[in-house]
Amino acid sequence: MKTYNEDRLKLLFENLKKEKRGGLGIFIAASDPNLEISLEILERLPQAGADMIELGMPFSDPMADGPTIQAASLRALKSGGSLKRTLEMVKKFRENDTKTPLVLMGYYNPIYNFGVKNFLIKAIKAGVDGLIIVDLPPEEDGELCLPAQKYNLPFIRLTAPTSDGERLPTILKNASGFIYYVSIMGITGTQSIATQNVQNAVKELKKHTGLPIAVGFGIKTRKDVADVTSFSDAAIVGSAIVNVIEQSLDSNGEGSDKTVADVLALVRDLAAGVRNKKIA
Amino acid sequence: MPTTNAPNTLREGPDENGHFGIFGGRYVAETLMPLVLDVENAWKTAKSDPIFWSELEYYRKHYIGRPSPLYFASRLTDYFQGAKLYFKRDELNHTGAHKINNVMGQALIARRMGKTKIIAETGAGQHGVATATACALFNLECEVFMGAEDVIRQKPNVDRMRLLGAKVHSVTSGSATLKDAMNEALRYWVSKADTHFYIIGTVAGPHPYPQMVRDFQCIIGEETKEQMFEAEGKLPDTLVACIGGGSNAIGLFHPFLDDDVEIIGVEAAGLGISTKQHAASLTGGRPGVLHGNRTYLLQDNDGQITEAHSISAGLDYPGIGPEHSWLFETGRIEYVSATDNEALEAFSLCSKLEGIIPALEPSHALAYIKNIISSLPKNHIIVMNMCGRGDKDLEAVIPRLEEMDLL
Numbered sequence: 001m002k003t004y005n006e007d008r009l010k011l012l013f014e015n016l017k018k019e020k021r022g023g024l025g026i027f028i029a030a031s032d033p034n035l036e037i038s039l040e041i042l043e044r045l046p047q048a049g050a051d052m053i054e055l056g057m058p059f060s061d062p063m064a065d066g067p068t069i070q071a072a073s074l075r076a077l078k079s080g081g082s083l084k085r086t087l088e089m090v091k092k093f094r095e096n097d098t099k100t101p102l103v104l105m106g107y108y109n110p111i112y113n114f115g116v117k118n119f120l121i122k123a124i125k126a127g128v129d130g131l132i133i134v135d136l137p138p139e140e141d142g143e144l145c146l147p148a149q150k151y152n153l154p155f156i157r158l159t160a161p162t163s164d165g166e167r168l169p170t171i172l173k174n175a176s177g178f179i180y181y182v183s184i185m186g187i188t189g190t191q192s193i194a195t196q197n198v199q200n201a202v203k204e205l206k207k208h209t210g211l212p213i214a215v216g217f218g219i220k221t222r223k224d225v226a227d228v229t230s231f232s233d234a235a236i237v238g239s240a241i242v243n244v245i246e247q248s249l250d251s252n253g254e255g256s257d258k259t260v261a262d263v264l265a266l267v268r269d270l271a272a273g274v275r276n277k278k279i280a
Numbered sequence: 281m282p283t284t285n286a287p288n289t290l291r292e293g294p295d296e297n298g299h300f301g302i303f304g305g306r307y308v309a310e311t312l313m314p315l316v317l318d319v320e321n322a323w324k325t326a327k328s329d330p331i332f333w334s335e336l337e338y339y340r341k342h343y344i345g346r347p348s349p350l351y352f353a354s355r356l357t358d359y360f361q362g363a364k365l366y367f368k369r370d371e372l373n374h375t376g377a378h379k380i381n382n383v384m385g386q387a388l389i390a391r392r393m394g395k396t397k398i399i400a401e402t403g404a405g406q407h408g409v410a411t412a413t414a415c416a417l418f419n420l421e422c423e424v425f426m427g428a429e430d431v432i433r434q435k436p437n438v439d440r441m442r443l444l445g446a447k448v449h450s451v452t453s454g455s456a457t458l459k460d461a462m463n464e465a466l467r468y469w470v471s472k473a474d475t476h477f478y479i480i481g482t483v484a485g486p487h488p489y490p491q492m493v494r495d496f497q498c499i500i501g502e503e504t505k506e507q508m509f510e511a512e513g514k515l516p517d518t519l520v521a522c523i524g525g526g527s528n529a530i531g532l533f534h535p536f537l538d539d540d541v542e543i544i545g546v547e548a549a550g551l552g553i554s555t556k557q558h559a560a561s562l563t564g565g566r567p568g569v570l571h572g573n574r575t576y577l578l579q580d581n582d583g584q585i586t587e588a589h590s591i592s593a594g595l596d597y598p599g600i601g602p603e604h605s606w607l608f609e610t611g612r613i614e615y616v617s618a619t620d621n622e623a624l625e626a627f628s629l630c631s632k633l634e635g636i637i638p639a640l641e642p643s644h645a646l647a648y649i650k651n652i653i654s655s656l657p658k659n660h661i662i663v664m665n666m667c668g669r670g671d672k673d674l675e676a677v678i679p680r681l682e683e684m685d686l687l
Contacts, residue, residue, distance in 0.1 A: 060584040061454065061570060063463050064309040064470070070453055082582040108307060109569045113583025135307045135569065139297060160311040162473060167314060182311055186471035 003152040008101035008129045009177050013212040022229025023051035024274045025214055026267055027238030029072040030055050030089050031081030033255040040260050042093050046100040048264040049271020057086050057106030064134045066189040068239040083110040087126045094127030103130035116144055120151045130154035130177040138170045145174050158182050168208045178212040189239025193218040199231045225273030237270055290537040290612055298487020303602035306486040308572045311470045320488040322393045339384045344373050350507035355633040363656035367666040368504050377668035378528040379410040385496035387414040390477035397421040397476045401465040403430055403458035404594035405437025406668055407481030412446035422446035425465040427457035430593050436672050455587045458597045462571050482525025483601030486572030490601050497531025504663055505535055518542040521665040522644040524595035526604045528667035546648045548590035549617035559588035561600040562608045562615040575602040591620040592640035622647035628686040639668030
């Protein structure tokens with residue numbers, strides 16, 4: 001059994017601590033709007049300032065996502081996106097980048113369909129550093145979380161504003177990598193965050209876990225990123241990035257060089273949010 | 281109150297985590313988990329509270345109109361020249377289908393939880409109408425999510441929901457049918473956790489829904505058993521019901537699972553199983569995870585959910601309740617299918633011979649019965665669940681019947 005033996009997430013959070021700043025996680029859906037453009041964006045994200053990448057595995061029925069990421073998922077599938085292709089993208093990405101942590105985010109059915117063991121082996125081999133599977137709560141840990149643990153691959157847990165002191169131990173029990181705090185009660189990309197509430201929640205969360213805490217859902221601007229990383233370990237931006245992709249498409253829904261340039265411009269802007277704040 | 285079951289029964293599932301064998305479970309986002317656990321707790325408490333059941337019994341009798349008759353379909357029996365055919369007349373319920381059986385139960389639970397707002401998904405619109413009805417009765421705010429395509433093909437039901445005071449959200453995401461309506465309802469629920477109760481319309485979704493909805497629908501089979509003893513002095517030989525998500529079917533079947541009775545579920549074969557344009561998850565799908573449970577699903581090689589097709593909006597769902605998947609794999613229930621055209625023929629035949637206009641959904645069950653009944657002996661008794669009436673379908677059905685020269 002070939003287990004995961006990289007420590008990219010751990011190293012990242014250690015480095016961030018040394019640099020006294022929070023990290024910037026960027027979400028894109030693999031193969032959105034097509035393989036070529038998506039891969040180019042992926043490969044250039046670290047240089048633009050992304051500390052960590054969340055690569056979405058497209059799914060036909062993304063239950064926890066708002067209209068923006070739903071649309072991205074459908075564009076990806078329409079262009080031929082699949083789990084197999086997502087793993088190939090990771091492999092390509094790793095040919096030139098051995099440092100930036102990359103976690104896969106998505107829903108369970110494509111993985112279940114692919115076969116859990118087969119998936120874990122291929123994901124580790126491709127260079128994946130963790131899994132965020134939205135529809136696998138602790139109640140279903142036997143499906144993928146525990147098998148991933150056996151392979152040493154971080155299984156990243158989501159916690160929400162409703163995750164109270166009673167619920168948290170259940171969620172945190174088999175958590176690894178980092179904790180993904182869902183900052184709003186709702187779906188991705190719909191509302192903006194209320195920073196003060198999030199700060200309190202992160203503070204509370206830190207009492208229960210020593211794992212780094214990343215905050216996602218509803219983070220859109222450089223200011224959001226700066227605010228959130230002043231009290232958490234990383235901010236994750238998804239829908240705002242995907243929005244830029246969507247807006248760059250021509251009337252036939254095709255992407256172009258502009259798609260890549262626009263996304264990278266936004267990432268650079270967001271990255272300034274994590275780099276200026278804590279040093280100041 | 282459901283009776284306790286002896287050991288070695290097929291009726292004791294699911295386990296405490298909502299699993300029927302490998303099926304069922306709670307595959308939802310963490311944001312939804314507290315909501316689902318709240319519903320489970322409320323359901324557990326209600327279930328063991330005699331006051332809850334007596335309240336439900338009151339509404340069953342005086343509002344829904346239960347018990348529904350068990351009717352001997354004599355002209356169809358004569359026509360087929362084979363087994364005796366009975367209909368369990370759940371289309372005579374208030375609102376015209378079995379859906380209200382479940383909705384009244386869940387609405388009472390919502391009230392017990394102090395929820396003032398209700399959301400629901402609907403395909404054919406029957407569950408939406410039933411929910412809007414209960415909400416009017418109990419003075420609850422009601423929002424129904426319905427695929428944009430279904431909003432068009434089931435317009436009379438959309439009008440009924442609006443008249444009853446519900447807000448209908450036309451869902452355009454994905455394939456704009458029932459599965460997308462359910463996605464959207466779940467998304468909406470997450471953002472309105474404090475105030476809203478989600479009344480799921482079928483025996484699917486995360487635990488405890490498949491169990492809770494089943495328990496509310498079991499009244500169909502329990503009455504049937506009693507009525508059959510009264511009419512024939514024995515158990516029926518065969519039960520037949522149509523299956524989309526499978527709530528009317530499990531309602532009829534479940535009380536008979538431990539009895540020596542043949543049970544047949546009829547899925548929608550659409551244009552034919554080989555065309556891929558169908559809604560037969562068991563016949564043409566394989567296990568997967570969607571909408572909070574593991575069950576048989578229509579999906580492609582990559583595990584992407586594919587669109588179902590059926591002329592009947594109520595069967596047009598790419599999944600099926602997890603308990604059916606389990607009963608399918610254990611072999612206790614036989615699952616077959618009937619095509620759009622077969623259902624249309626049965627629709628016409630039943631209208632003409634019995635003066636009962638069936639919904640397209642149970643027309644599938646009758647279509648299958650049509651294939652087997654003539655070869656069965658005269659003392660063989662079949663009970664079919666007439667789970668809905670067909671008024672809502674006329675707009676879709678009439679042009680097709682004209683084409684087929686059946687009008």
